Structures are given as C-alpha cells and as structure tokens.
Amino acid sequence: MNNITNYFISLKFSLSFSFRYVPKETIIVFLLFILGGFIPYASAFLLGELVNRVIQIIDGSNDKILYVVILYALVNTLPLLLGNLQSYVNRIRMIKFQMETALELLKKRESIDIATYEDPKFQDLLQRSFRNGLSPIFQITNSQLDAIRSLTSLIFGTVLAIHFNLYIYMIVVLTAIPSFYTDIKYASKFWSIWAKDSPEQRKLNDLQQHLTSRTFLVETKLLQSGRKLMNIIKNIFLDFNNKQLGLEKNRVWQTSFADLVAFIGFSFGLILVVKSVTRGEYPVGTLVYMISTLSSIRKSVSDLLESVSGQYENSLIVKDMIEFFDTKSLIVESQNPVTLGLKSAPEIIFDDVSFKYYNSDKWSLRNVNLTFKAGDNIGLVGNNGAGKTTLVKLLCRIYDPTEGRILINGIDLKDVSTKEWWGYMAVMFQDYANYDFLVKDAIAISRPDKPVNLTKVIDAAKTSQSHDFIMEWKDKYDEQLGVEFKGKEPSKGQRQKLSIAKILYRDGFVLILDEPTASVDAEAEAKIFDSIENLPKDRTAILISHDFSTISQCDKIFVLDKNYLVEEGSHKELMSKGGLYSELYKLQAKRFKK
Numbered sequence: 001m002n003n004i005t006n007y008f009i010s011l012k013f014s015l016s017f018s019f020r021y022v023p024k025e026t027i028i029v030f031l032l033f034i035l036g037g038f039i040p041y042a043s044a045f046l047l048g049e050l051v052n053r054v055i056q057i058i059d060g061s062n063d064k065i066l067y068v069v070i071l072y073a074l075v076n077t078l079p080l081l082l083g084n085l086q087s088y089v090n091r092i093r094m095i096k097f098q099m100e101t102a103l104e105l106l107k108k109r110e111s112i113d114i115a116t117y118e119d120p121k122f123q124d125l126l127q128r129s130f131r132n133g134l135s136p137i138f139q140i141t142n143s144q145l146d147a148i149r150s151l152t153s154l155i156f157g158t159v160l161a162i163h164f165n166l167y168i169y170m171i172v173v174l175t176a177i178p179s180f181y182t183d184i185k186y187a188s189k190f191w192s193i194w195a196k197d198s199p200e201q202r203k204l205n206d207l208q209q210h211l212t213s214r215t216f217l218v219e220t221k222l223l224q225s226g227r228k229l230m231n232i233i234k235n236i237f238l239d240f241n242n243k244q245l246g247l248e249k250n251r252v253w254q255t256s257f258a259d260l261v262a263f264i265g266f267s268f269g270l271i272l273v274v275k276s277v278t279r280g281e282y283p284v285g286t287l288v289y290m291i292s293t294l295s296s297i298r299k300s301v302s303d304l305l306e307s308v309s310g311q312y313e314n315s316l317i318v319k320d321m322i323e324f325f326d327t328k329s330l331i332v333e334s335q336n337p338v339t340l341g342l343k344s345a346p347e348i349i350f351d352d353v354s355f356k357y358y359n360s361d362k363w364s365l366r367n368v369n370l371t372f373k374a375g376d377n378i379g380l381v382g383n384n385g386a387g388k389t390t391l392v393k394l395l396c397r398i399y400d401p402t403e404g405r406i407l408i409n410g411i412d413l414k415d416v417s418t419k420e421w422w423g424y425m426a427v428m429f430q431d432y433a434n435y436d437f438l439v440k441d442a443i444a445i446s447r448p449d450k451p452v453n454l455t456k457v458i459d460a461a462k463t464s465q466s467h468d469f470i471m472e473w474k475d476k477y478d479e480q481l482g483v484e485f486k487g488k489e490p491s492k493g494q495r496q497k498l499s500i501a502k503i504l505y506r507d508g509f510v511l512i513l514d515e516p517t518a519s520v521d522a523e524a525e526a527k528i529f530d531s532i533e534n535l536p537k538d539r540t541a542i543l544i545s546h547d548f549s550t551i552s553q554c555d556k557i558f559v560l561d562k563n564y565l566v567e568e569g570s571h572k573e574l575m576s577k578g579g580l581y582s583e584l585y586k587l588q589a590k591r592f593k594k
Contacts, residue, residue, distance in 0.1 A: 048289025175265025
C-alpha cells in the first residue's frame with residue numbers, strides 16, 4: 001500500500017510539472033491520446049459491419065455498402081493524421097518542458113545551503129535522484145499519456161465486451177494481471193539496488209574523474225595508476241552488474257510464465273467467441289468485430305499495465321526527486337531579521353563557540369572565545385585539521401554553532417539575513433571556482449548585481465598581480481578564457497591570481513582568504529600580501545596561511561590546536577610566549593635556513 005501511495009505521489013508530482021510549465025500543449029496531447037484510444041474500436045465495428053454487408057450482398061440483399069467503406073477508410077486514416085499532430089504538439093511540449101524543468105532543478109540546487117551539500121546522506125539522495133538526469137520525470141509524464149490512451153481504449157472496449165459477454169471479458173483481463181505484478185515486483189527490486197549502492201556509485205564517479213578529467217588525468221599518467229584505478233572501477237561495475245544480472249535471470253522466467261497465462265486466457269476467449277458465432281448466435285461480421293475488440297482490449301490492458309509498471313519504476317526514482325525538491329536548508333533564516341546596515345567592517349565576537357558537524361560525535365571547535373576588531377588584519381594559524389576553515393565557515397554562516405553564538409556588532413549572526421551578511425563578505429577558500437568568461441567578466445562575476453566597472457577590474461587585477469600577464473594576451477581584458485572555448489588557458493598560478501582579483505573586486509568589508517597563494521610565485525605572493533596589509537581601515541582581512549612570513553605581519557594572530565583556541569596576540573607577543581606559534585615559526589624558519 002505504501003508503494004502504491006508513493007506511486008501516485010510521484011505521478012502527481014511529475015504531471016504537475018507538465019501542467020505548470022506547458023499547460024496548453026499538455027491538454028491538447030491528452031485530448032489527442034483519448035481520441036486515439038477510441039479509434040481501434042470504431043475501426044473494428046466498421047470492419048465487422050463491412051463483412052456483414054458483403055455477406056448480405058452475396059446472399060442477394062441489395063444493402064448499401066459504399067458509406068460503410070468510406071467510413072472505414074476514414075477511421076483507418078485518422079490515426080496517421082492524429083499521430084502527426086500528436087507528435088508535433090508533443091515535441092513542442094517536450095522542448096519547453098525540458099528547459100523549464102532543468103531551470104527549476106538548477107534554481108533548487110542553488111537555493112540549498114552548503115551545509116546540506118556536505119551531508120553524505122544528501123549526496124546519496126542526489127546520486128539516486130539524478131543518475132539518469134531528468135529523464136524519469138519526462139518518462140513518467142509521457143508514460144502517463146500512453147496510459148491515458150490505453151485506459152480510454154480499455155474503457156471503450158470494456159463497455160463493448162461486457163455487452164457482448166462479461167465472462168469472456170473477465171478471462172482476458174484477469175489473465176493479464178500476473179504480467180503486471182511481475183513488472184512491478186522487479187521494478188522495485190532494481191531500484192533497491194540503485195538505492196543501496198549510492199555510496200558505491202559516488203565512489204565510481206569520483207574514480208572515473210581520474211581517467212576523464214584533464215587535470216586529474218595528468219597525475220594518473222605520471223603516477224602510472226591508471227591500471228589500478230581501472231581494476232577498482234571494474235570491480236565496482238562487476239559487483240553492481242552481477243546483482244542486476246541475477247535479477248534479470250529471475251525476471252525472464254517469471255515474465256515468460258505470466259505472458260503464457262495471458263496467452264491462454266486470450267486464446268480461450270477467442271474460442272468462446274468463435275463458438276458463439278458458429279452456433280448462429282451472432283453474424284460473421286460480429287466475429288471479426290469481437291476478435292478485433294478482444295485483441296484491442298488485450299493490447300490496451302497489456303499497454304496500460306506495462307505503462308503503469310514502467311511508471312512505477314520511474315516513480316521510485318521520482319520519489320527521491322520529490323525528497324530532493326522538499327529538502328529544507330539546515331541553516332534556518334530568521335523570520336524577522338535584524339538589519340545591520342554596515343558602512344564599514346564590523347566587530348566580530350565568537351562567544352564560547354563550539355561546533356561539531358551533523359551526524360558526527362567529534363567536536364571540530366570547542367569553547368572558542370575571540371574578537372576580530374574592525375579594520376584589523378587577522379591571521380589564523382594551526383596544523384591541518386585544527387579547525388581554521390571550520391571557524392571561517394561558521395563566520396560565513398555556512399554552518400551555525402552547535403553551542404555559543406557569533407556576534408556582529410553585538411547582534412547574533414543567526415538574527416541576520418544571510419543575503420545581507422554575504423553581501424558584506426569577500427571569501428576565497430582553497431577550492432575556488434574558475435569562470436571561462438571574458439577576463440573582465442570572470443573578475444567582475446563577484447558583483448553580479450552591478451554592471452562591470454573596468455577601472456575596478458583593472459585595480460583588482462593589479463593588486464592580485466594579474467594585470468601584467470593579462471596585458472600580454474591579444475585581447476587583454478576581453479580575452480576569452482578556457483581552451484574548451486577556443487580561449488586562453490591560464491596556468492594554475494594565473495588562475496589563482498585571477499580568483500584573488502575576483503575576490504578583491506567584490507570589495508567586501510570582511511575579506512577572508514584561505515591559503516590564497518598556494519600556486520603563486522614568491523615574488524607575486526609578497527606583493528599580494530603587501531597590498532592586502534594596506535587595505536583601508538574600514539576593511540577587515542582574515543588570512544589562513546602556513547606561510548609565517550605573511551602571517552607575522554598581521555595585527556592579531558589566533559592559534560588553533562586540536563580544535564581549541566590556544567593562543568592569540570601579535571607576532572611579537574606570541575614569540576615572547578614561547579608557545580605553539582613560536583615553535584611552528586622557528587621550525588619553518590629553520591627549514592628555510594637550510
């Protein structure tokens with residue numbers, strides 16, 4: 001019963017998309033399919049009538065036959081005309097439908113918060129939902145149109161067959177049900193394989209990138225790891241395929257048996273019809289009519305059950321899509337947000353903040369108390385996994401603290417609209433996006449709500465040390481980026497500089513750079529940080545870096561260790577304490593002296 005409920009929920013969801021985005025075309029196609037379901041019976045009736053008229057003429061009866069011939073020819077021509085019109089309207093419907101549905105999906109994906117995306121369970125849901133793209137939604141709506149035609153045909157056939165012989169009708173219909181049950185059962189089993197194997201499929205997709213992505217493929221070749229990766233991929237495929245092949249083997253036997261039952265039922269029905277005609281209960285034309293009618297009923301039942309079972313398989317996938325579209329953000333926006341109305345960098349306070357990721361028992365930050373004064377250049381230091389990036393994600397409100405609060409000019413960050421808060425921020429994480437636009441657009445994308453200001457673009461490029469190599473390119477700031485688009489392919493270091501320019505162009509009150517110069521040469525790195533250190537005092541810069549020569553220039557340095565804040569102060573103050581910062585700094589300095 002639960003599966004049936006889910007089927008109708010999925011059906012309603014898919015049809016609602018079609019009626020929402022292409023209502024006119026959907027209604028027209030529905031009407032054409034209903035008309036198409038009636039035509040086979042009209043054709044069968046006229047054929048039977050034609051046979052009876054021919055026999056009457058042979059027997060010497062002067063019966064009119066011409067109009068029956070014309071009607072029969074017309075009815076048999078209609079499916080071609082309707083089919084052409086139906087195909088035309090349906091193509092229009094699908095073109096519009098695919099575009100609108102794809103846009104709706106992208107809109108939803110963009111609206112989901114980052115915290116949800118980092119949840120493995122949500123990644124499993126995405127894998128199950130969209131392993132076949134949006135085709136399940138398209139298929140279930142198209143199948144429903146086919147089902148409408150088959151159902152219409154079955155209703156007309158039922159009325160006619162019951163009028164002729166209820167017993168024969170019941171035999172033909174009931175013996176078709178085992179085939180339907182088999183399809184439904186195995187559709188559910190095949191879907192369960194996909195559902196259970198979602199983590200394996202994500203692993204498969206990740207491994208395939210190492211053999212298909214231009215960036216990863218270089219390392220794969222140099223490490224000579226291709227054969228090993230192929231073996232792992234092959235084993236995943238084999239495991240998955242073996243499960244499917246086992247089900248296919250079982251299904252073919254059960255499906256064949258169900259089809260045999262349907263064949264026996266149809267044959268028995270025909271025998272009963274033939275006996276009724278040979279006993280003189282009905283004219284010969286009725287035999288032709290009823291054979292065609294029973295064949296149409298059998299076909300409509302088969303098509304309907306096949307359509308429903310096919311929809312059922314897709315409905316299991318669509319059910320996951322519904323769950324995706326119903327996904328609520330983990331970050332809950334305030335119903336009555338407080339407006340900060342910032343004109344410069346705010347004071348930021350972490351008030352006894354602790355945090356652990358969802359579905360984790362381990363604390364990623366514990367009892368952090370710190371203050372970022374407005375206009376300071378701030379350094380965050382610590383070994384990998386100490387909690388630096390987590391702290392920044394909390395400040396960006398990608399996550400909310402598990403305990404404690406973050407205050408912006410004394411206001412709890414939870415009470416502030418993320419839209420307003422993000423508008424004040426300019427953030428560059430270690431994993432940053434590349435935009436294969438024109439150079440000026442790739443930099444100005446960080447302020448998408450405003451027209452491109454070329455003067456500011458150039459200023460940001462100069463600060464990020466991008467200007468010189470941009471000016472060497474043929475079209476300079478109008479140069480197309482990306483070799484895939486017949487444009488210039490920047491080096492990794494140039495890409496990073498362009499990304500820094502993008503963040504600087506945003507001109508946020510709070511600038512956050514997480515290891516921003518990992519691929520940048522030393523000279524350019526020094527110039528970039530010199531420029532950042534000289535930002536106006538109405539801007540706060542927060543730097544995460546393992547380069548202590550850079551961090552040492554910050555006004556205030558916070559040291560994290562094992563998810564706790566263990567030290568804070570200026571470089572001079574921290575060195576005089578002789579704690580973790582001093583130890584790490586001396587280790588790095590010693591390495592450079594060698």
